[in-house]
Amino acid sequence: MFDAFIQVVIKDLKTAFRQKSDILNPVWFFIIVVTLFPLGIGSAPALLRRIAPDIIWVAALLASLLSFERLFKDDFIDGTLEQLMLTPYSLAWLVSAKVFTHWLLTGLPILFVSPLLATFLSLDMTTYFALFLTLLIGTPILSLLGGIGVALTVGLRKGGILLSLIMLPLSIPILIFSTMAIDAAGYGQPYLGLLALLGAMLLGAIMFAPFAIAASLRVSVS
Amino acid sequence: MWKWLHPYAKAQKSYQLSGKLLPWFVGLTTTTSIIGLVWGLLFAPPDYQQGDSFRIIYIHVPAAMMAMAAYVMMAIGAFIALVWQIRLAAMSVAATAPVGAVFTFIALVTGAAWGKPMWGAWWVWDARLTSELILLFIYMGIIGLYNAFSDKVLAGRAASILTLVGVINLPIIHYSVVWWSTLHQGATIIKFGKPLIAPEMLWPLLIMIVAFGAFLCALTLMRFRNEILIRESHRPWVCALVTGGDK
Amino acid sequence: MAFHSLVGFLHMGGYAFYVWLAYGIAMLSIVILVVNTLMETHKIKRFVKKRMLRDKRIQKAQKMEGAL
Numbered sequence: 001m002f003d004a005f006i007q008v009v010i011k012d013l014k015t016a017f018r019q020k021s022d023i024l025n026p027v028w029f030f031i032i033v034v035t036l037f038p039l040g041i042g043s044a045p046a047l048l049r050r051i052a053p054d055i056i057w058v059a060a061l062l063a064s065l066l067s068f069e070r071l072f073k074d075d076f077i078d079g080t081l082e083q084l085m086l087t088p089y090s091l092a093w094l095v096s097a098k099v100f101t102h103w104l105l106t107g108l109p110i111l112f113v114s115p116l117l118a119t120f121l122s123l124d125m126t127t128y129f130a131l132f133l134t135l136l137i138g139t140p141i142l143s144l145l146g147g148i149g150v151a152l153t154v155g156l157r158k159g160g161i162l163l164s165l166i167m168l169p170l171s172i173p174i175l176i177f178s179t180m181a182i183d184a185a186g187y188g189q190p191y192l193g194l195l196a197l198l199g200a201m202l203l204g205a206i207m208f209a210p211f212a213i214a215a216s217l218r219v220s221v222s
Numbered sequence: 223m224w225k226w227l228h229p230y231a232k233a234q235k236s237y238q239l240s241g242k243l244l245p246w247f248v249g250l251t252t253t254t255s256i257i258g259l260v261w262g263l264l265f266a267p268p269d270y271q272q273g274d275s276f277r278i279i280y281i282h283v284p285a286a287m288m289a290m291a292a293y294v295m296m297a298i299g300a301f302i303a304l305v306w307q308i309r310l311a312a313m314s315v316a317a318t319a320p321v322g323a324v325f326t327f328i329a330l331v332t333g334a335a336w337g338k339p340m341w342g343a344w345w346v347w348d349a350r351l352t353s354e355l356i357l358l359f360i361y362m363g364i365i366g367l368y369n370a371f372s373d374k375v376l377a378g379r380a381a382s383i384l385t386l387v388g389v390i391n392l393p394i395i396h397y398s399v400v401w402w403s404t405l406h407q408g409a410t411i412i413k414f415g416k417p418l419i420a421p422e423m424l425w426p427l428l429i430m431i432v433a434f435g436a437f438l439c440a441l442t443l444m445r446f447r448n449e450i451l452i453r454e455s456h457r458p459w460v461c462a463l464v465t466g467g468d469k
Numbered sequence: 470m471a472f473h474s475l476v477g478f479l480h481m482g483g484y485a486f487y488v489w490l491a492y493g494i495a496m497l498s499i500v501i502l503v504v505n506t507l508m509e510t511h512k513i514k515r516f517v518k519k520r521m522l523r524d525k526r527i528q529k530a531q532k533m534e535g536a537l
Contacts, residue, residue, distance in 0.1 A: 172398070324498050331498075445506055451510070461517060
């Protein structure tokens with residue numbers, strides 16, 4: 001069973017690295033969006049520091065939206081998804097492998113470039129640490145939620161805009177809790193409780209989302 | 223109960239049953255809304271703080287409540303549709319969604335029109351208004367998803383899944399927004415609607431809630447009948463119905 | 470009665486614009502929804518009727534062809 005998981009991960013990683021720009025583009029998008037804000041609202045460090053977490057989180061949300069298409073689209077077109085459904089393993093399990101890979105390819109790069117953006121927006125160390133933790137816990141939830149959206153829209157010709165319409169409202173709590181935690185860290189208050197809430201949401205998403213994704217894929221493929 | 227319910231899982235039977243129920247709901251809607259509106263607009267005394275602007279409550283609160291109730295109805299329908307694979311339940315989800323969206327819209331607009339004289343601004347990021355807005359987004363997502371599929375059976379199933387995902391998310395969204403808004407503005411908002419309300423103001427409100435509830439049911443039934451007709455349009459009973467007059 | 474005259478009722482104690490705006494938009498959206506629903510019913514029925522007529526015509530034509 002774990003073999004199957006790992007095999008799906010390896011296969012997806014291999015195909016992803018064949019198209020390196022697919023991995024890099026969302027990250028570039030993320031960096032560019034964050035750069036736009038200081039250009040738009042002025043570069044006063046105090047102001048930037050105050051809204052930096054919100055900017056970074058909104059940018060992360062948009063960047064992950066861009067990359068979701070890749071999660072199932074190619075597999076849907078070339079019939080790999082149908083093959084996955086025919087394997088003896090539960091579809092939800094295999095799907096979680098795919099979502100995990102997707103997070104490795106989109107969430108992780110965002111984590112890696114976040115120090116750069118923190119310096120752009122003149123965040124101090126403690127706030128940045130909180131930002132990093134919320135991104136670490138929050139981006140997998142985004143991947144799982146997005147997975148549901150993609151699975152529902154993958155069979156549609158114009159699924160892209162619909163995907164954002166479906167996914168963005170659902171991801172609002174993550175945005176709220178994350179920015180609240182970062183704000184609390186900025187004021188030197190404890191934010192562990194908020195992180196725990198995010199963690200609970202992540203656990204809930206890990207438990208339920210794969211089944212929702214599997215059910216949605218069955219709808220899209222039939 | 224299952225044995226009794228089962229025949230209604232057949233499209234024709236439920237079409238007929240809903241046709242029988244519909245006049246009752248329409249009648250209930252008309253009577254209660256006339257009583258409620260006349261009482262609320264003409265006879266209820268003005269609020270000692272808000273004057274006559276409080277009369278917006280008679281559409282704002284019922285619309286907001288029924289917008290939530292519509293979502294609960296959809297969630298139940300979606301659950302039945304997915305667990306027991308009943309197509310009619312998925313149709314009811316599709317039938318309810320636009321009604322719920324319109325009610326949410328009404329709640330938002332009336333909330334804004336009430337907020338302007340009371341808060342001095344058309345829009346305030348108050349917890350209830352904000353979660354109502356997010357509810358509208360979710361409704362629009364479900365409607366958009368349903369309309370995007372050309373195969374309506376698949377559309378119903380996809381919309382049902384999204385409805386259930388939304389119902390798990392809605393409480394989280396609600397509490398996160400409540401928490402967020404108390405953190406950001408807290409006491410600056412004058413709370414209204416919640417405090418004790420005089421009985422001569424409350425009665426019309428309750429009647430209006432019944433009116434909106436009956437209206438929700440009536441509209442949902444009408445749209446449900448439409449959905450049945452579309453999907454069964456090749457069946458002989460639909461052909462007979464169309465040629466046999468307007469029943 | 471909370472109001473003494475029709476003008477007073479329409480005036481709504483100075484909140485006329487907001488109250489009637491709220492009621493107006495609510496009414497309008499409800500009417501739109503109802504009309505949309507009724508039109509849909511009408512459209513479906515007309516569509517089914519049309520298709521039946523067409524089927525009948527096709528059958529007739531086929532019979533004629535057979536007779537020829």
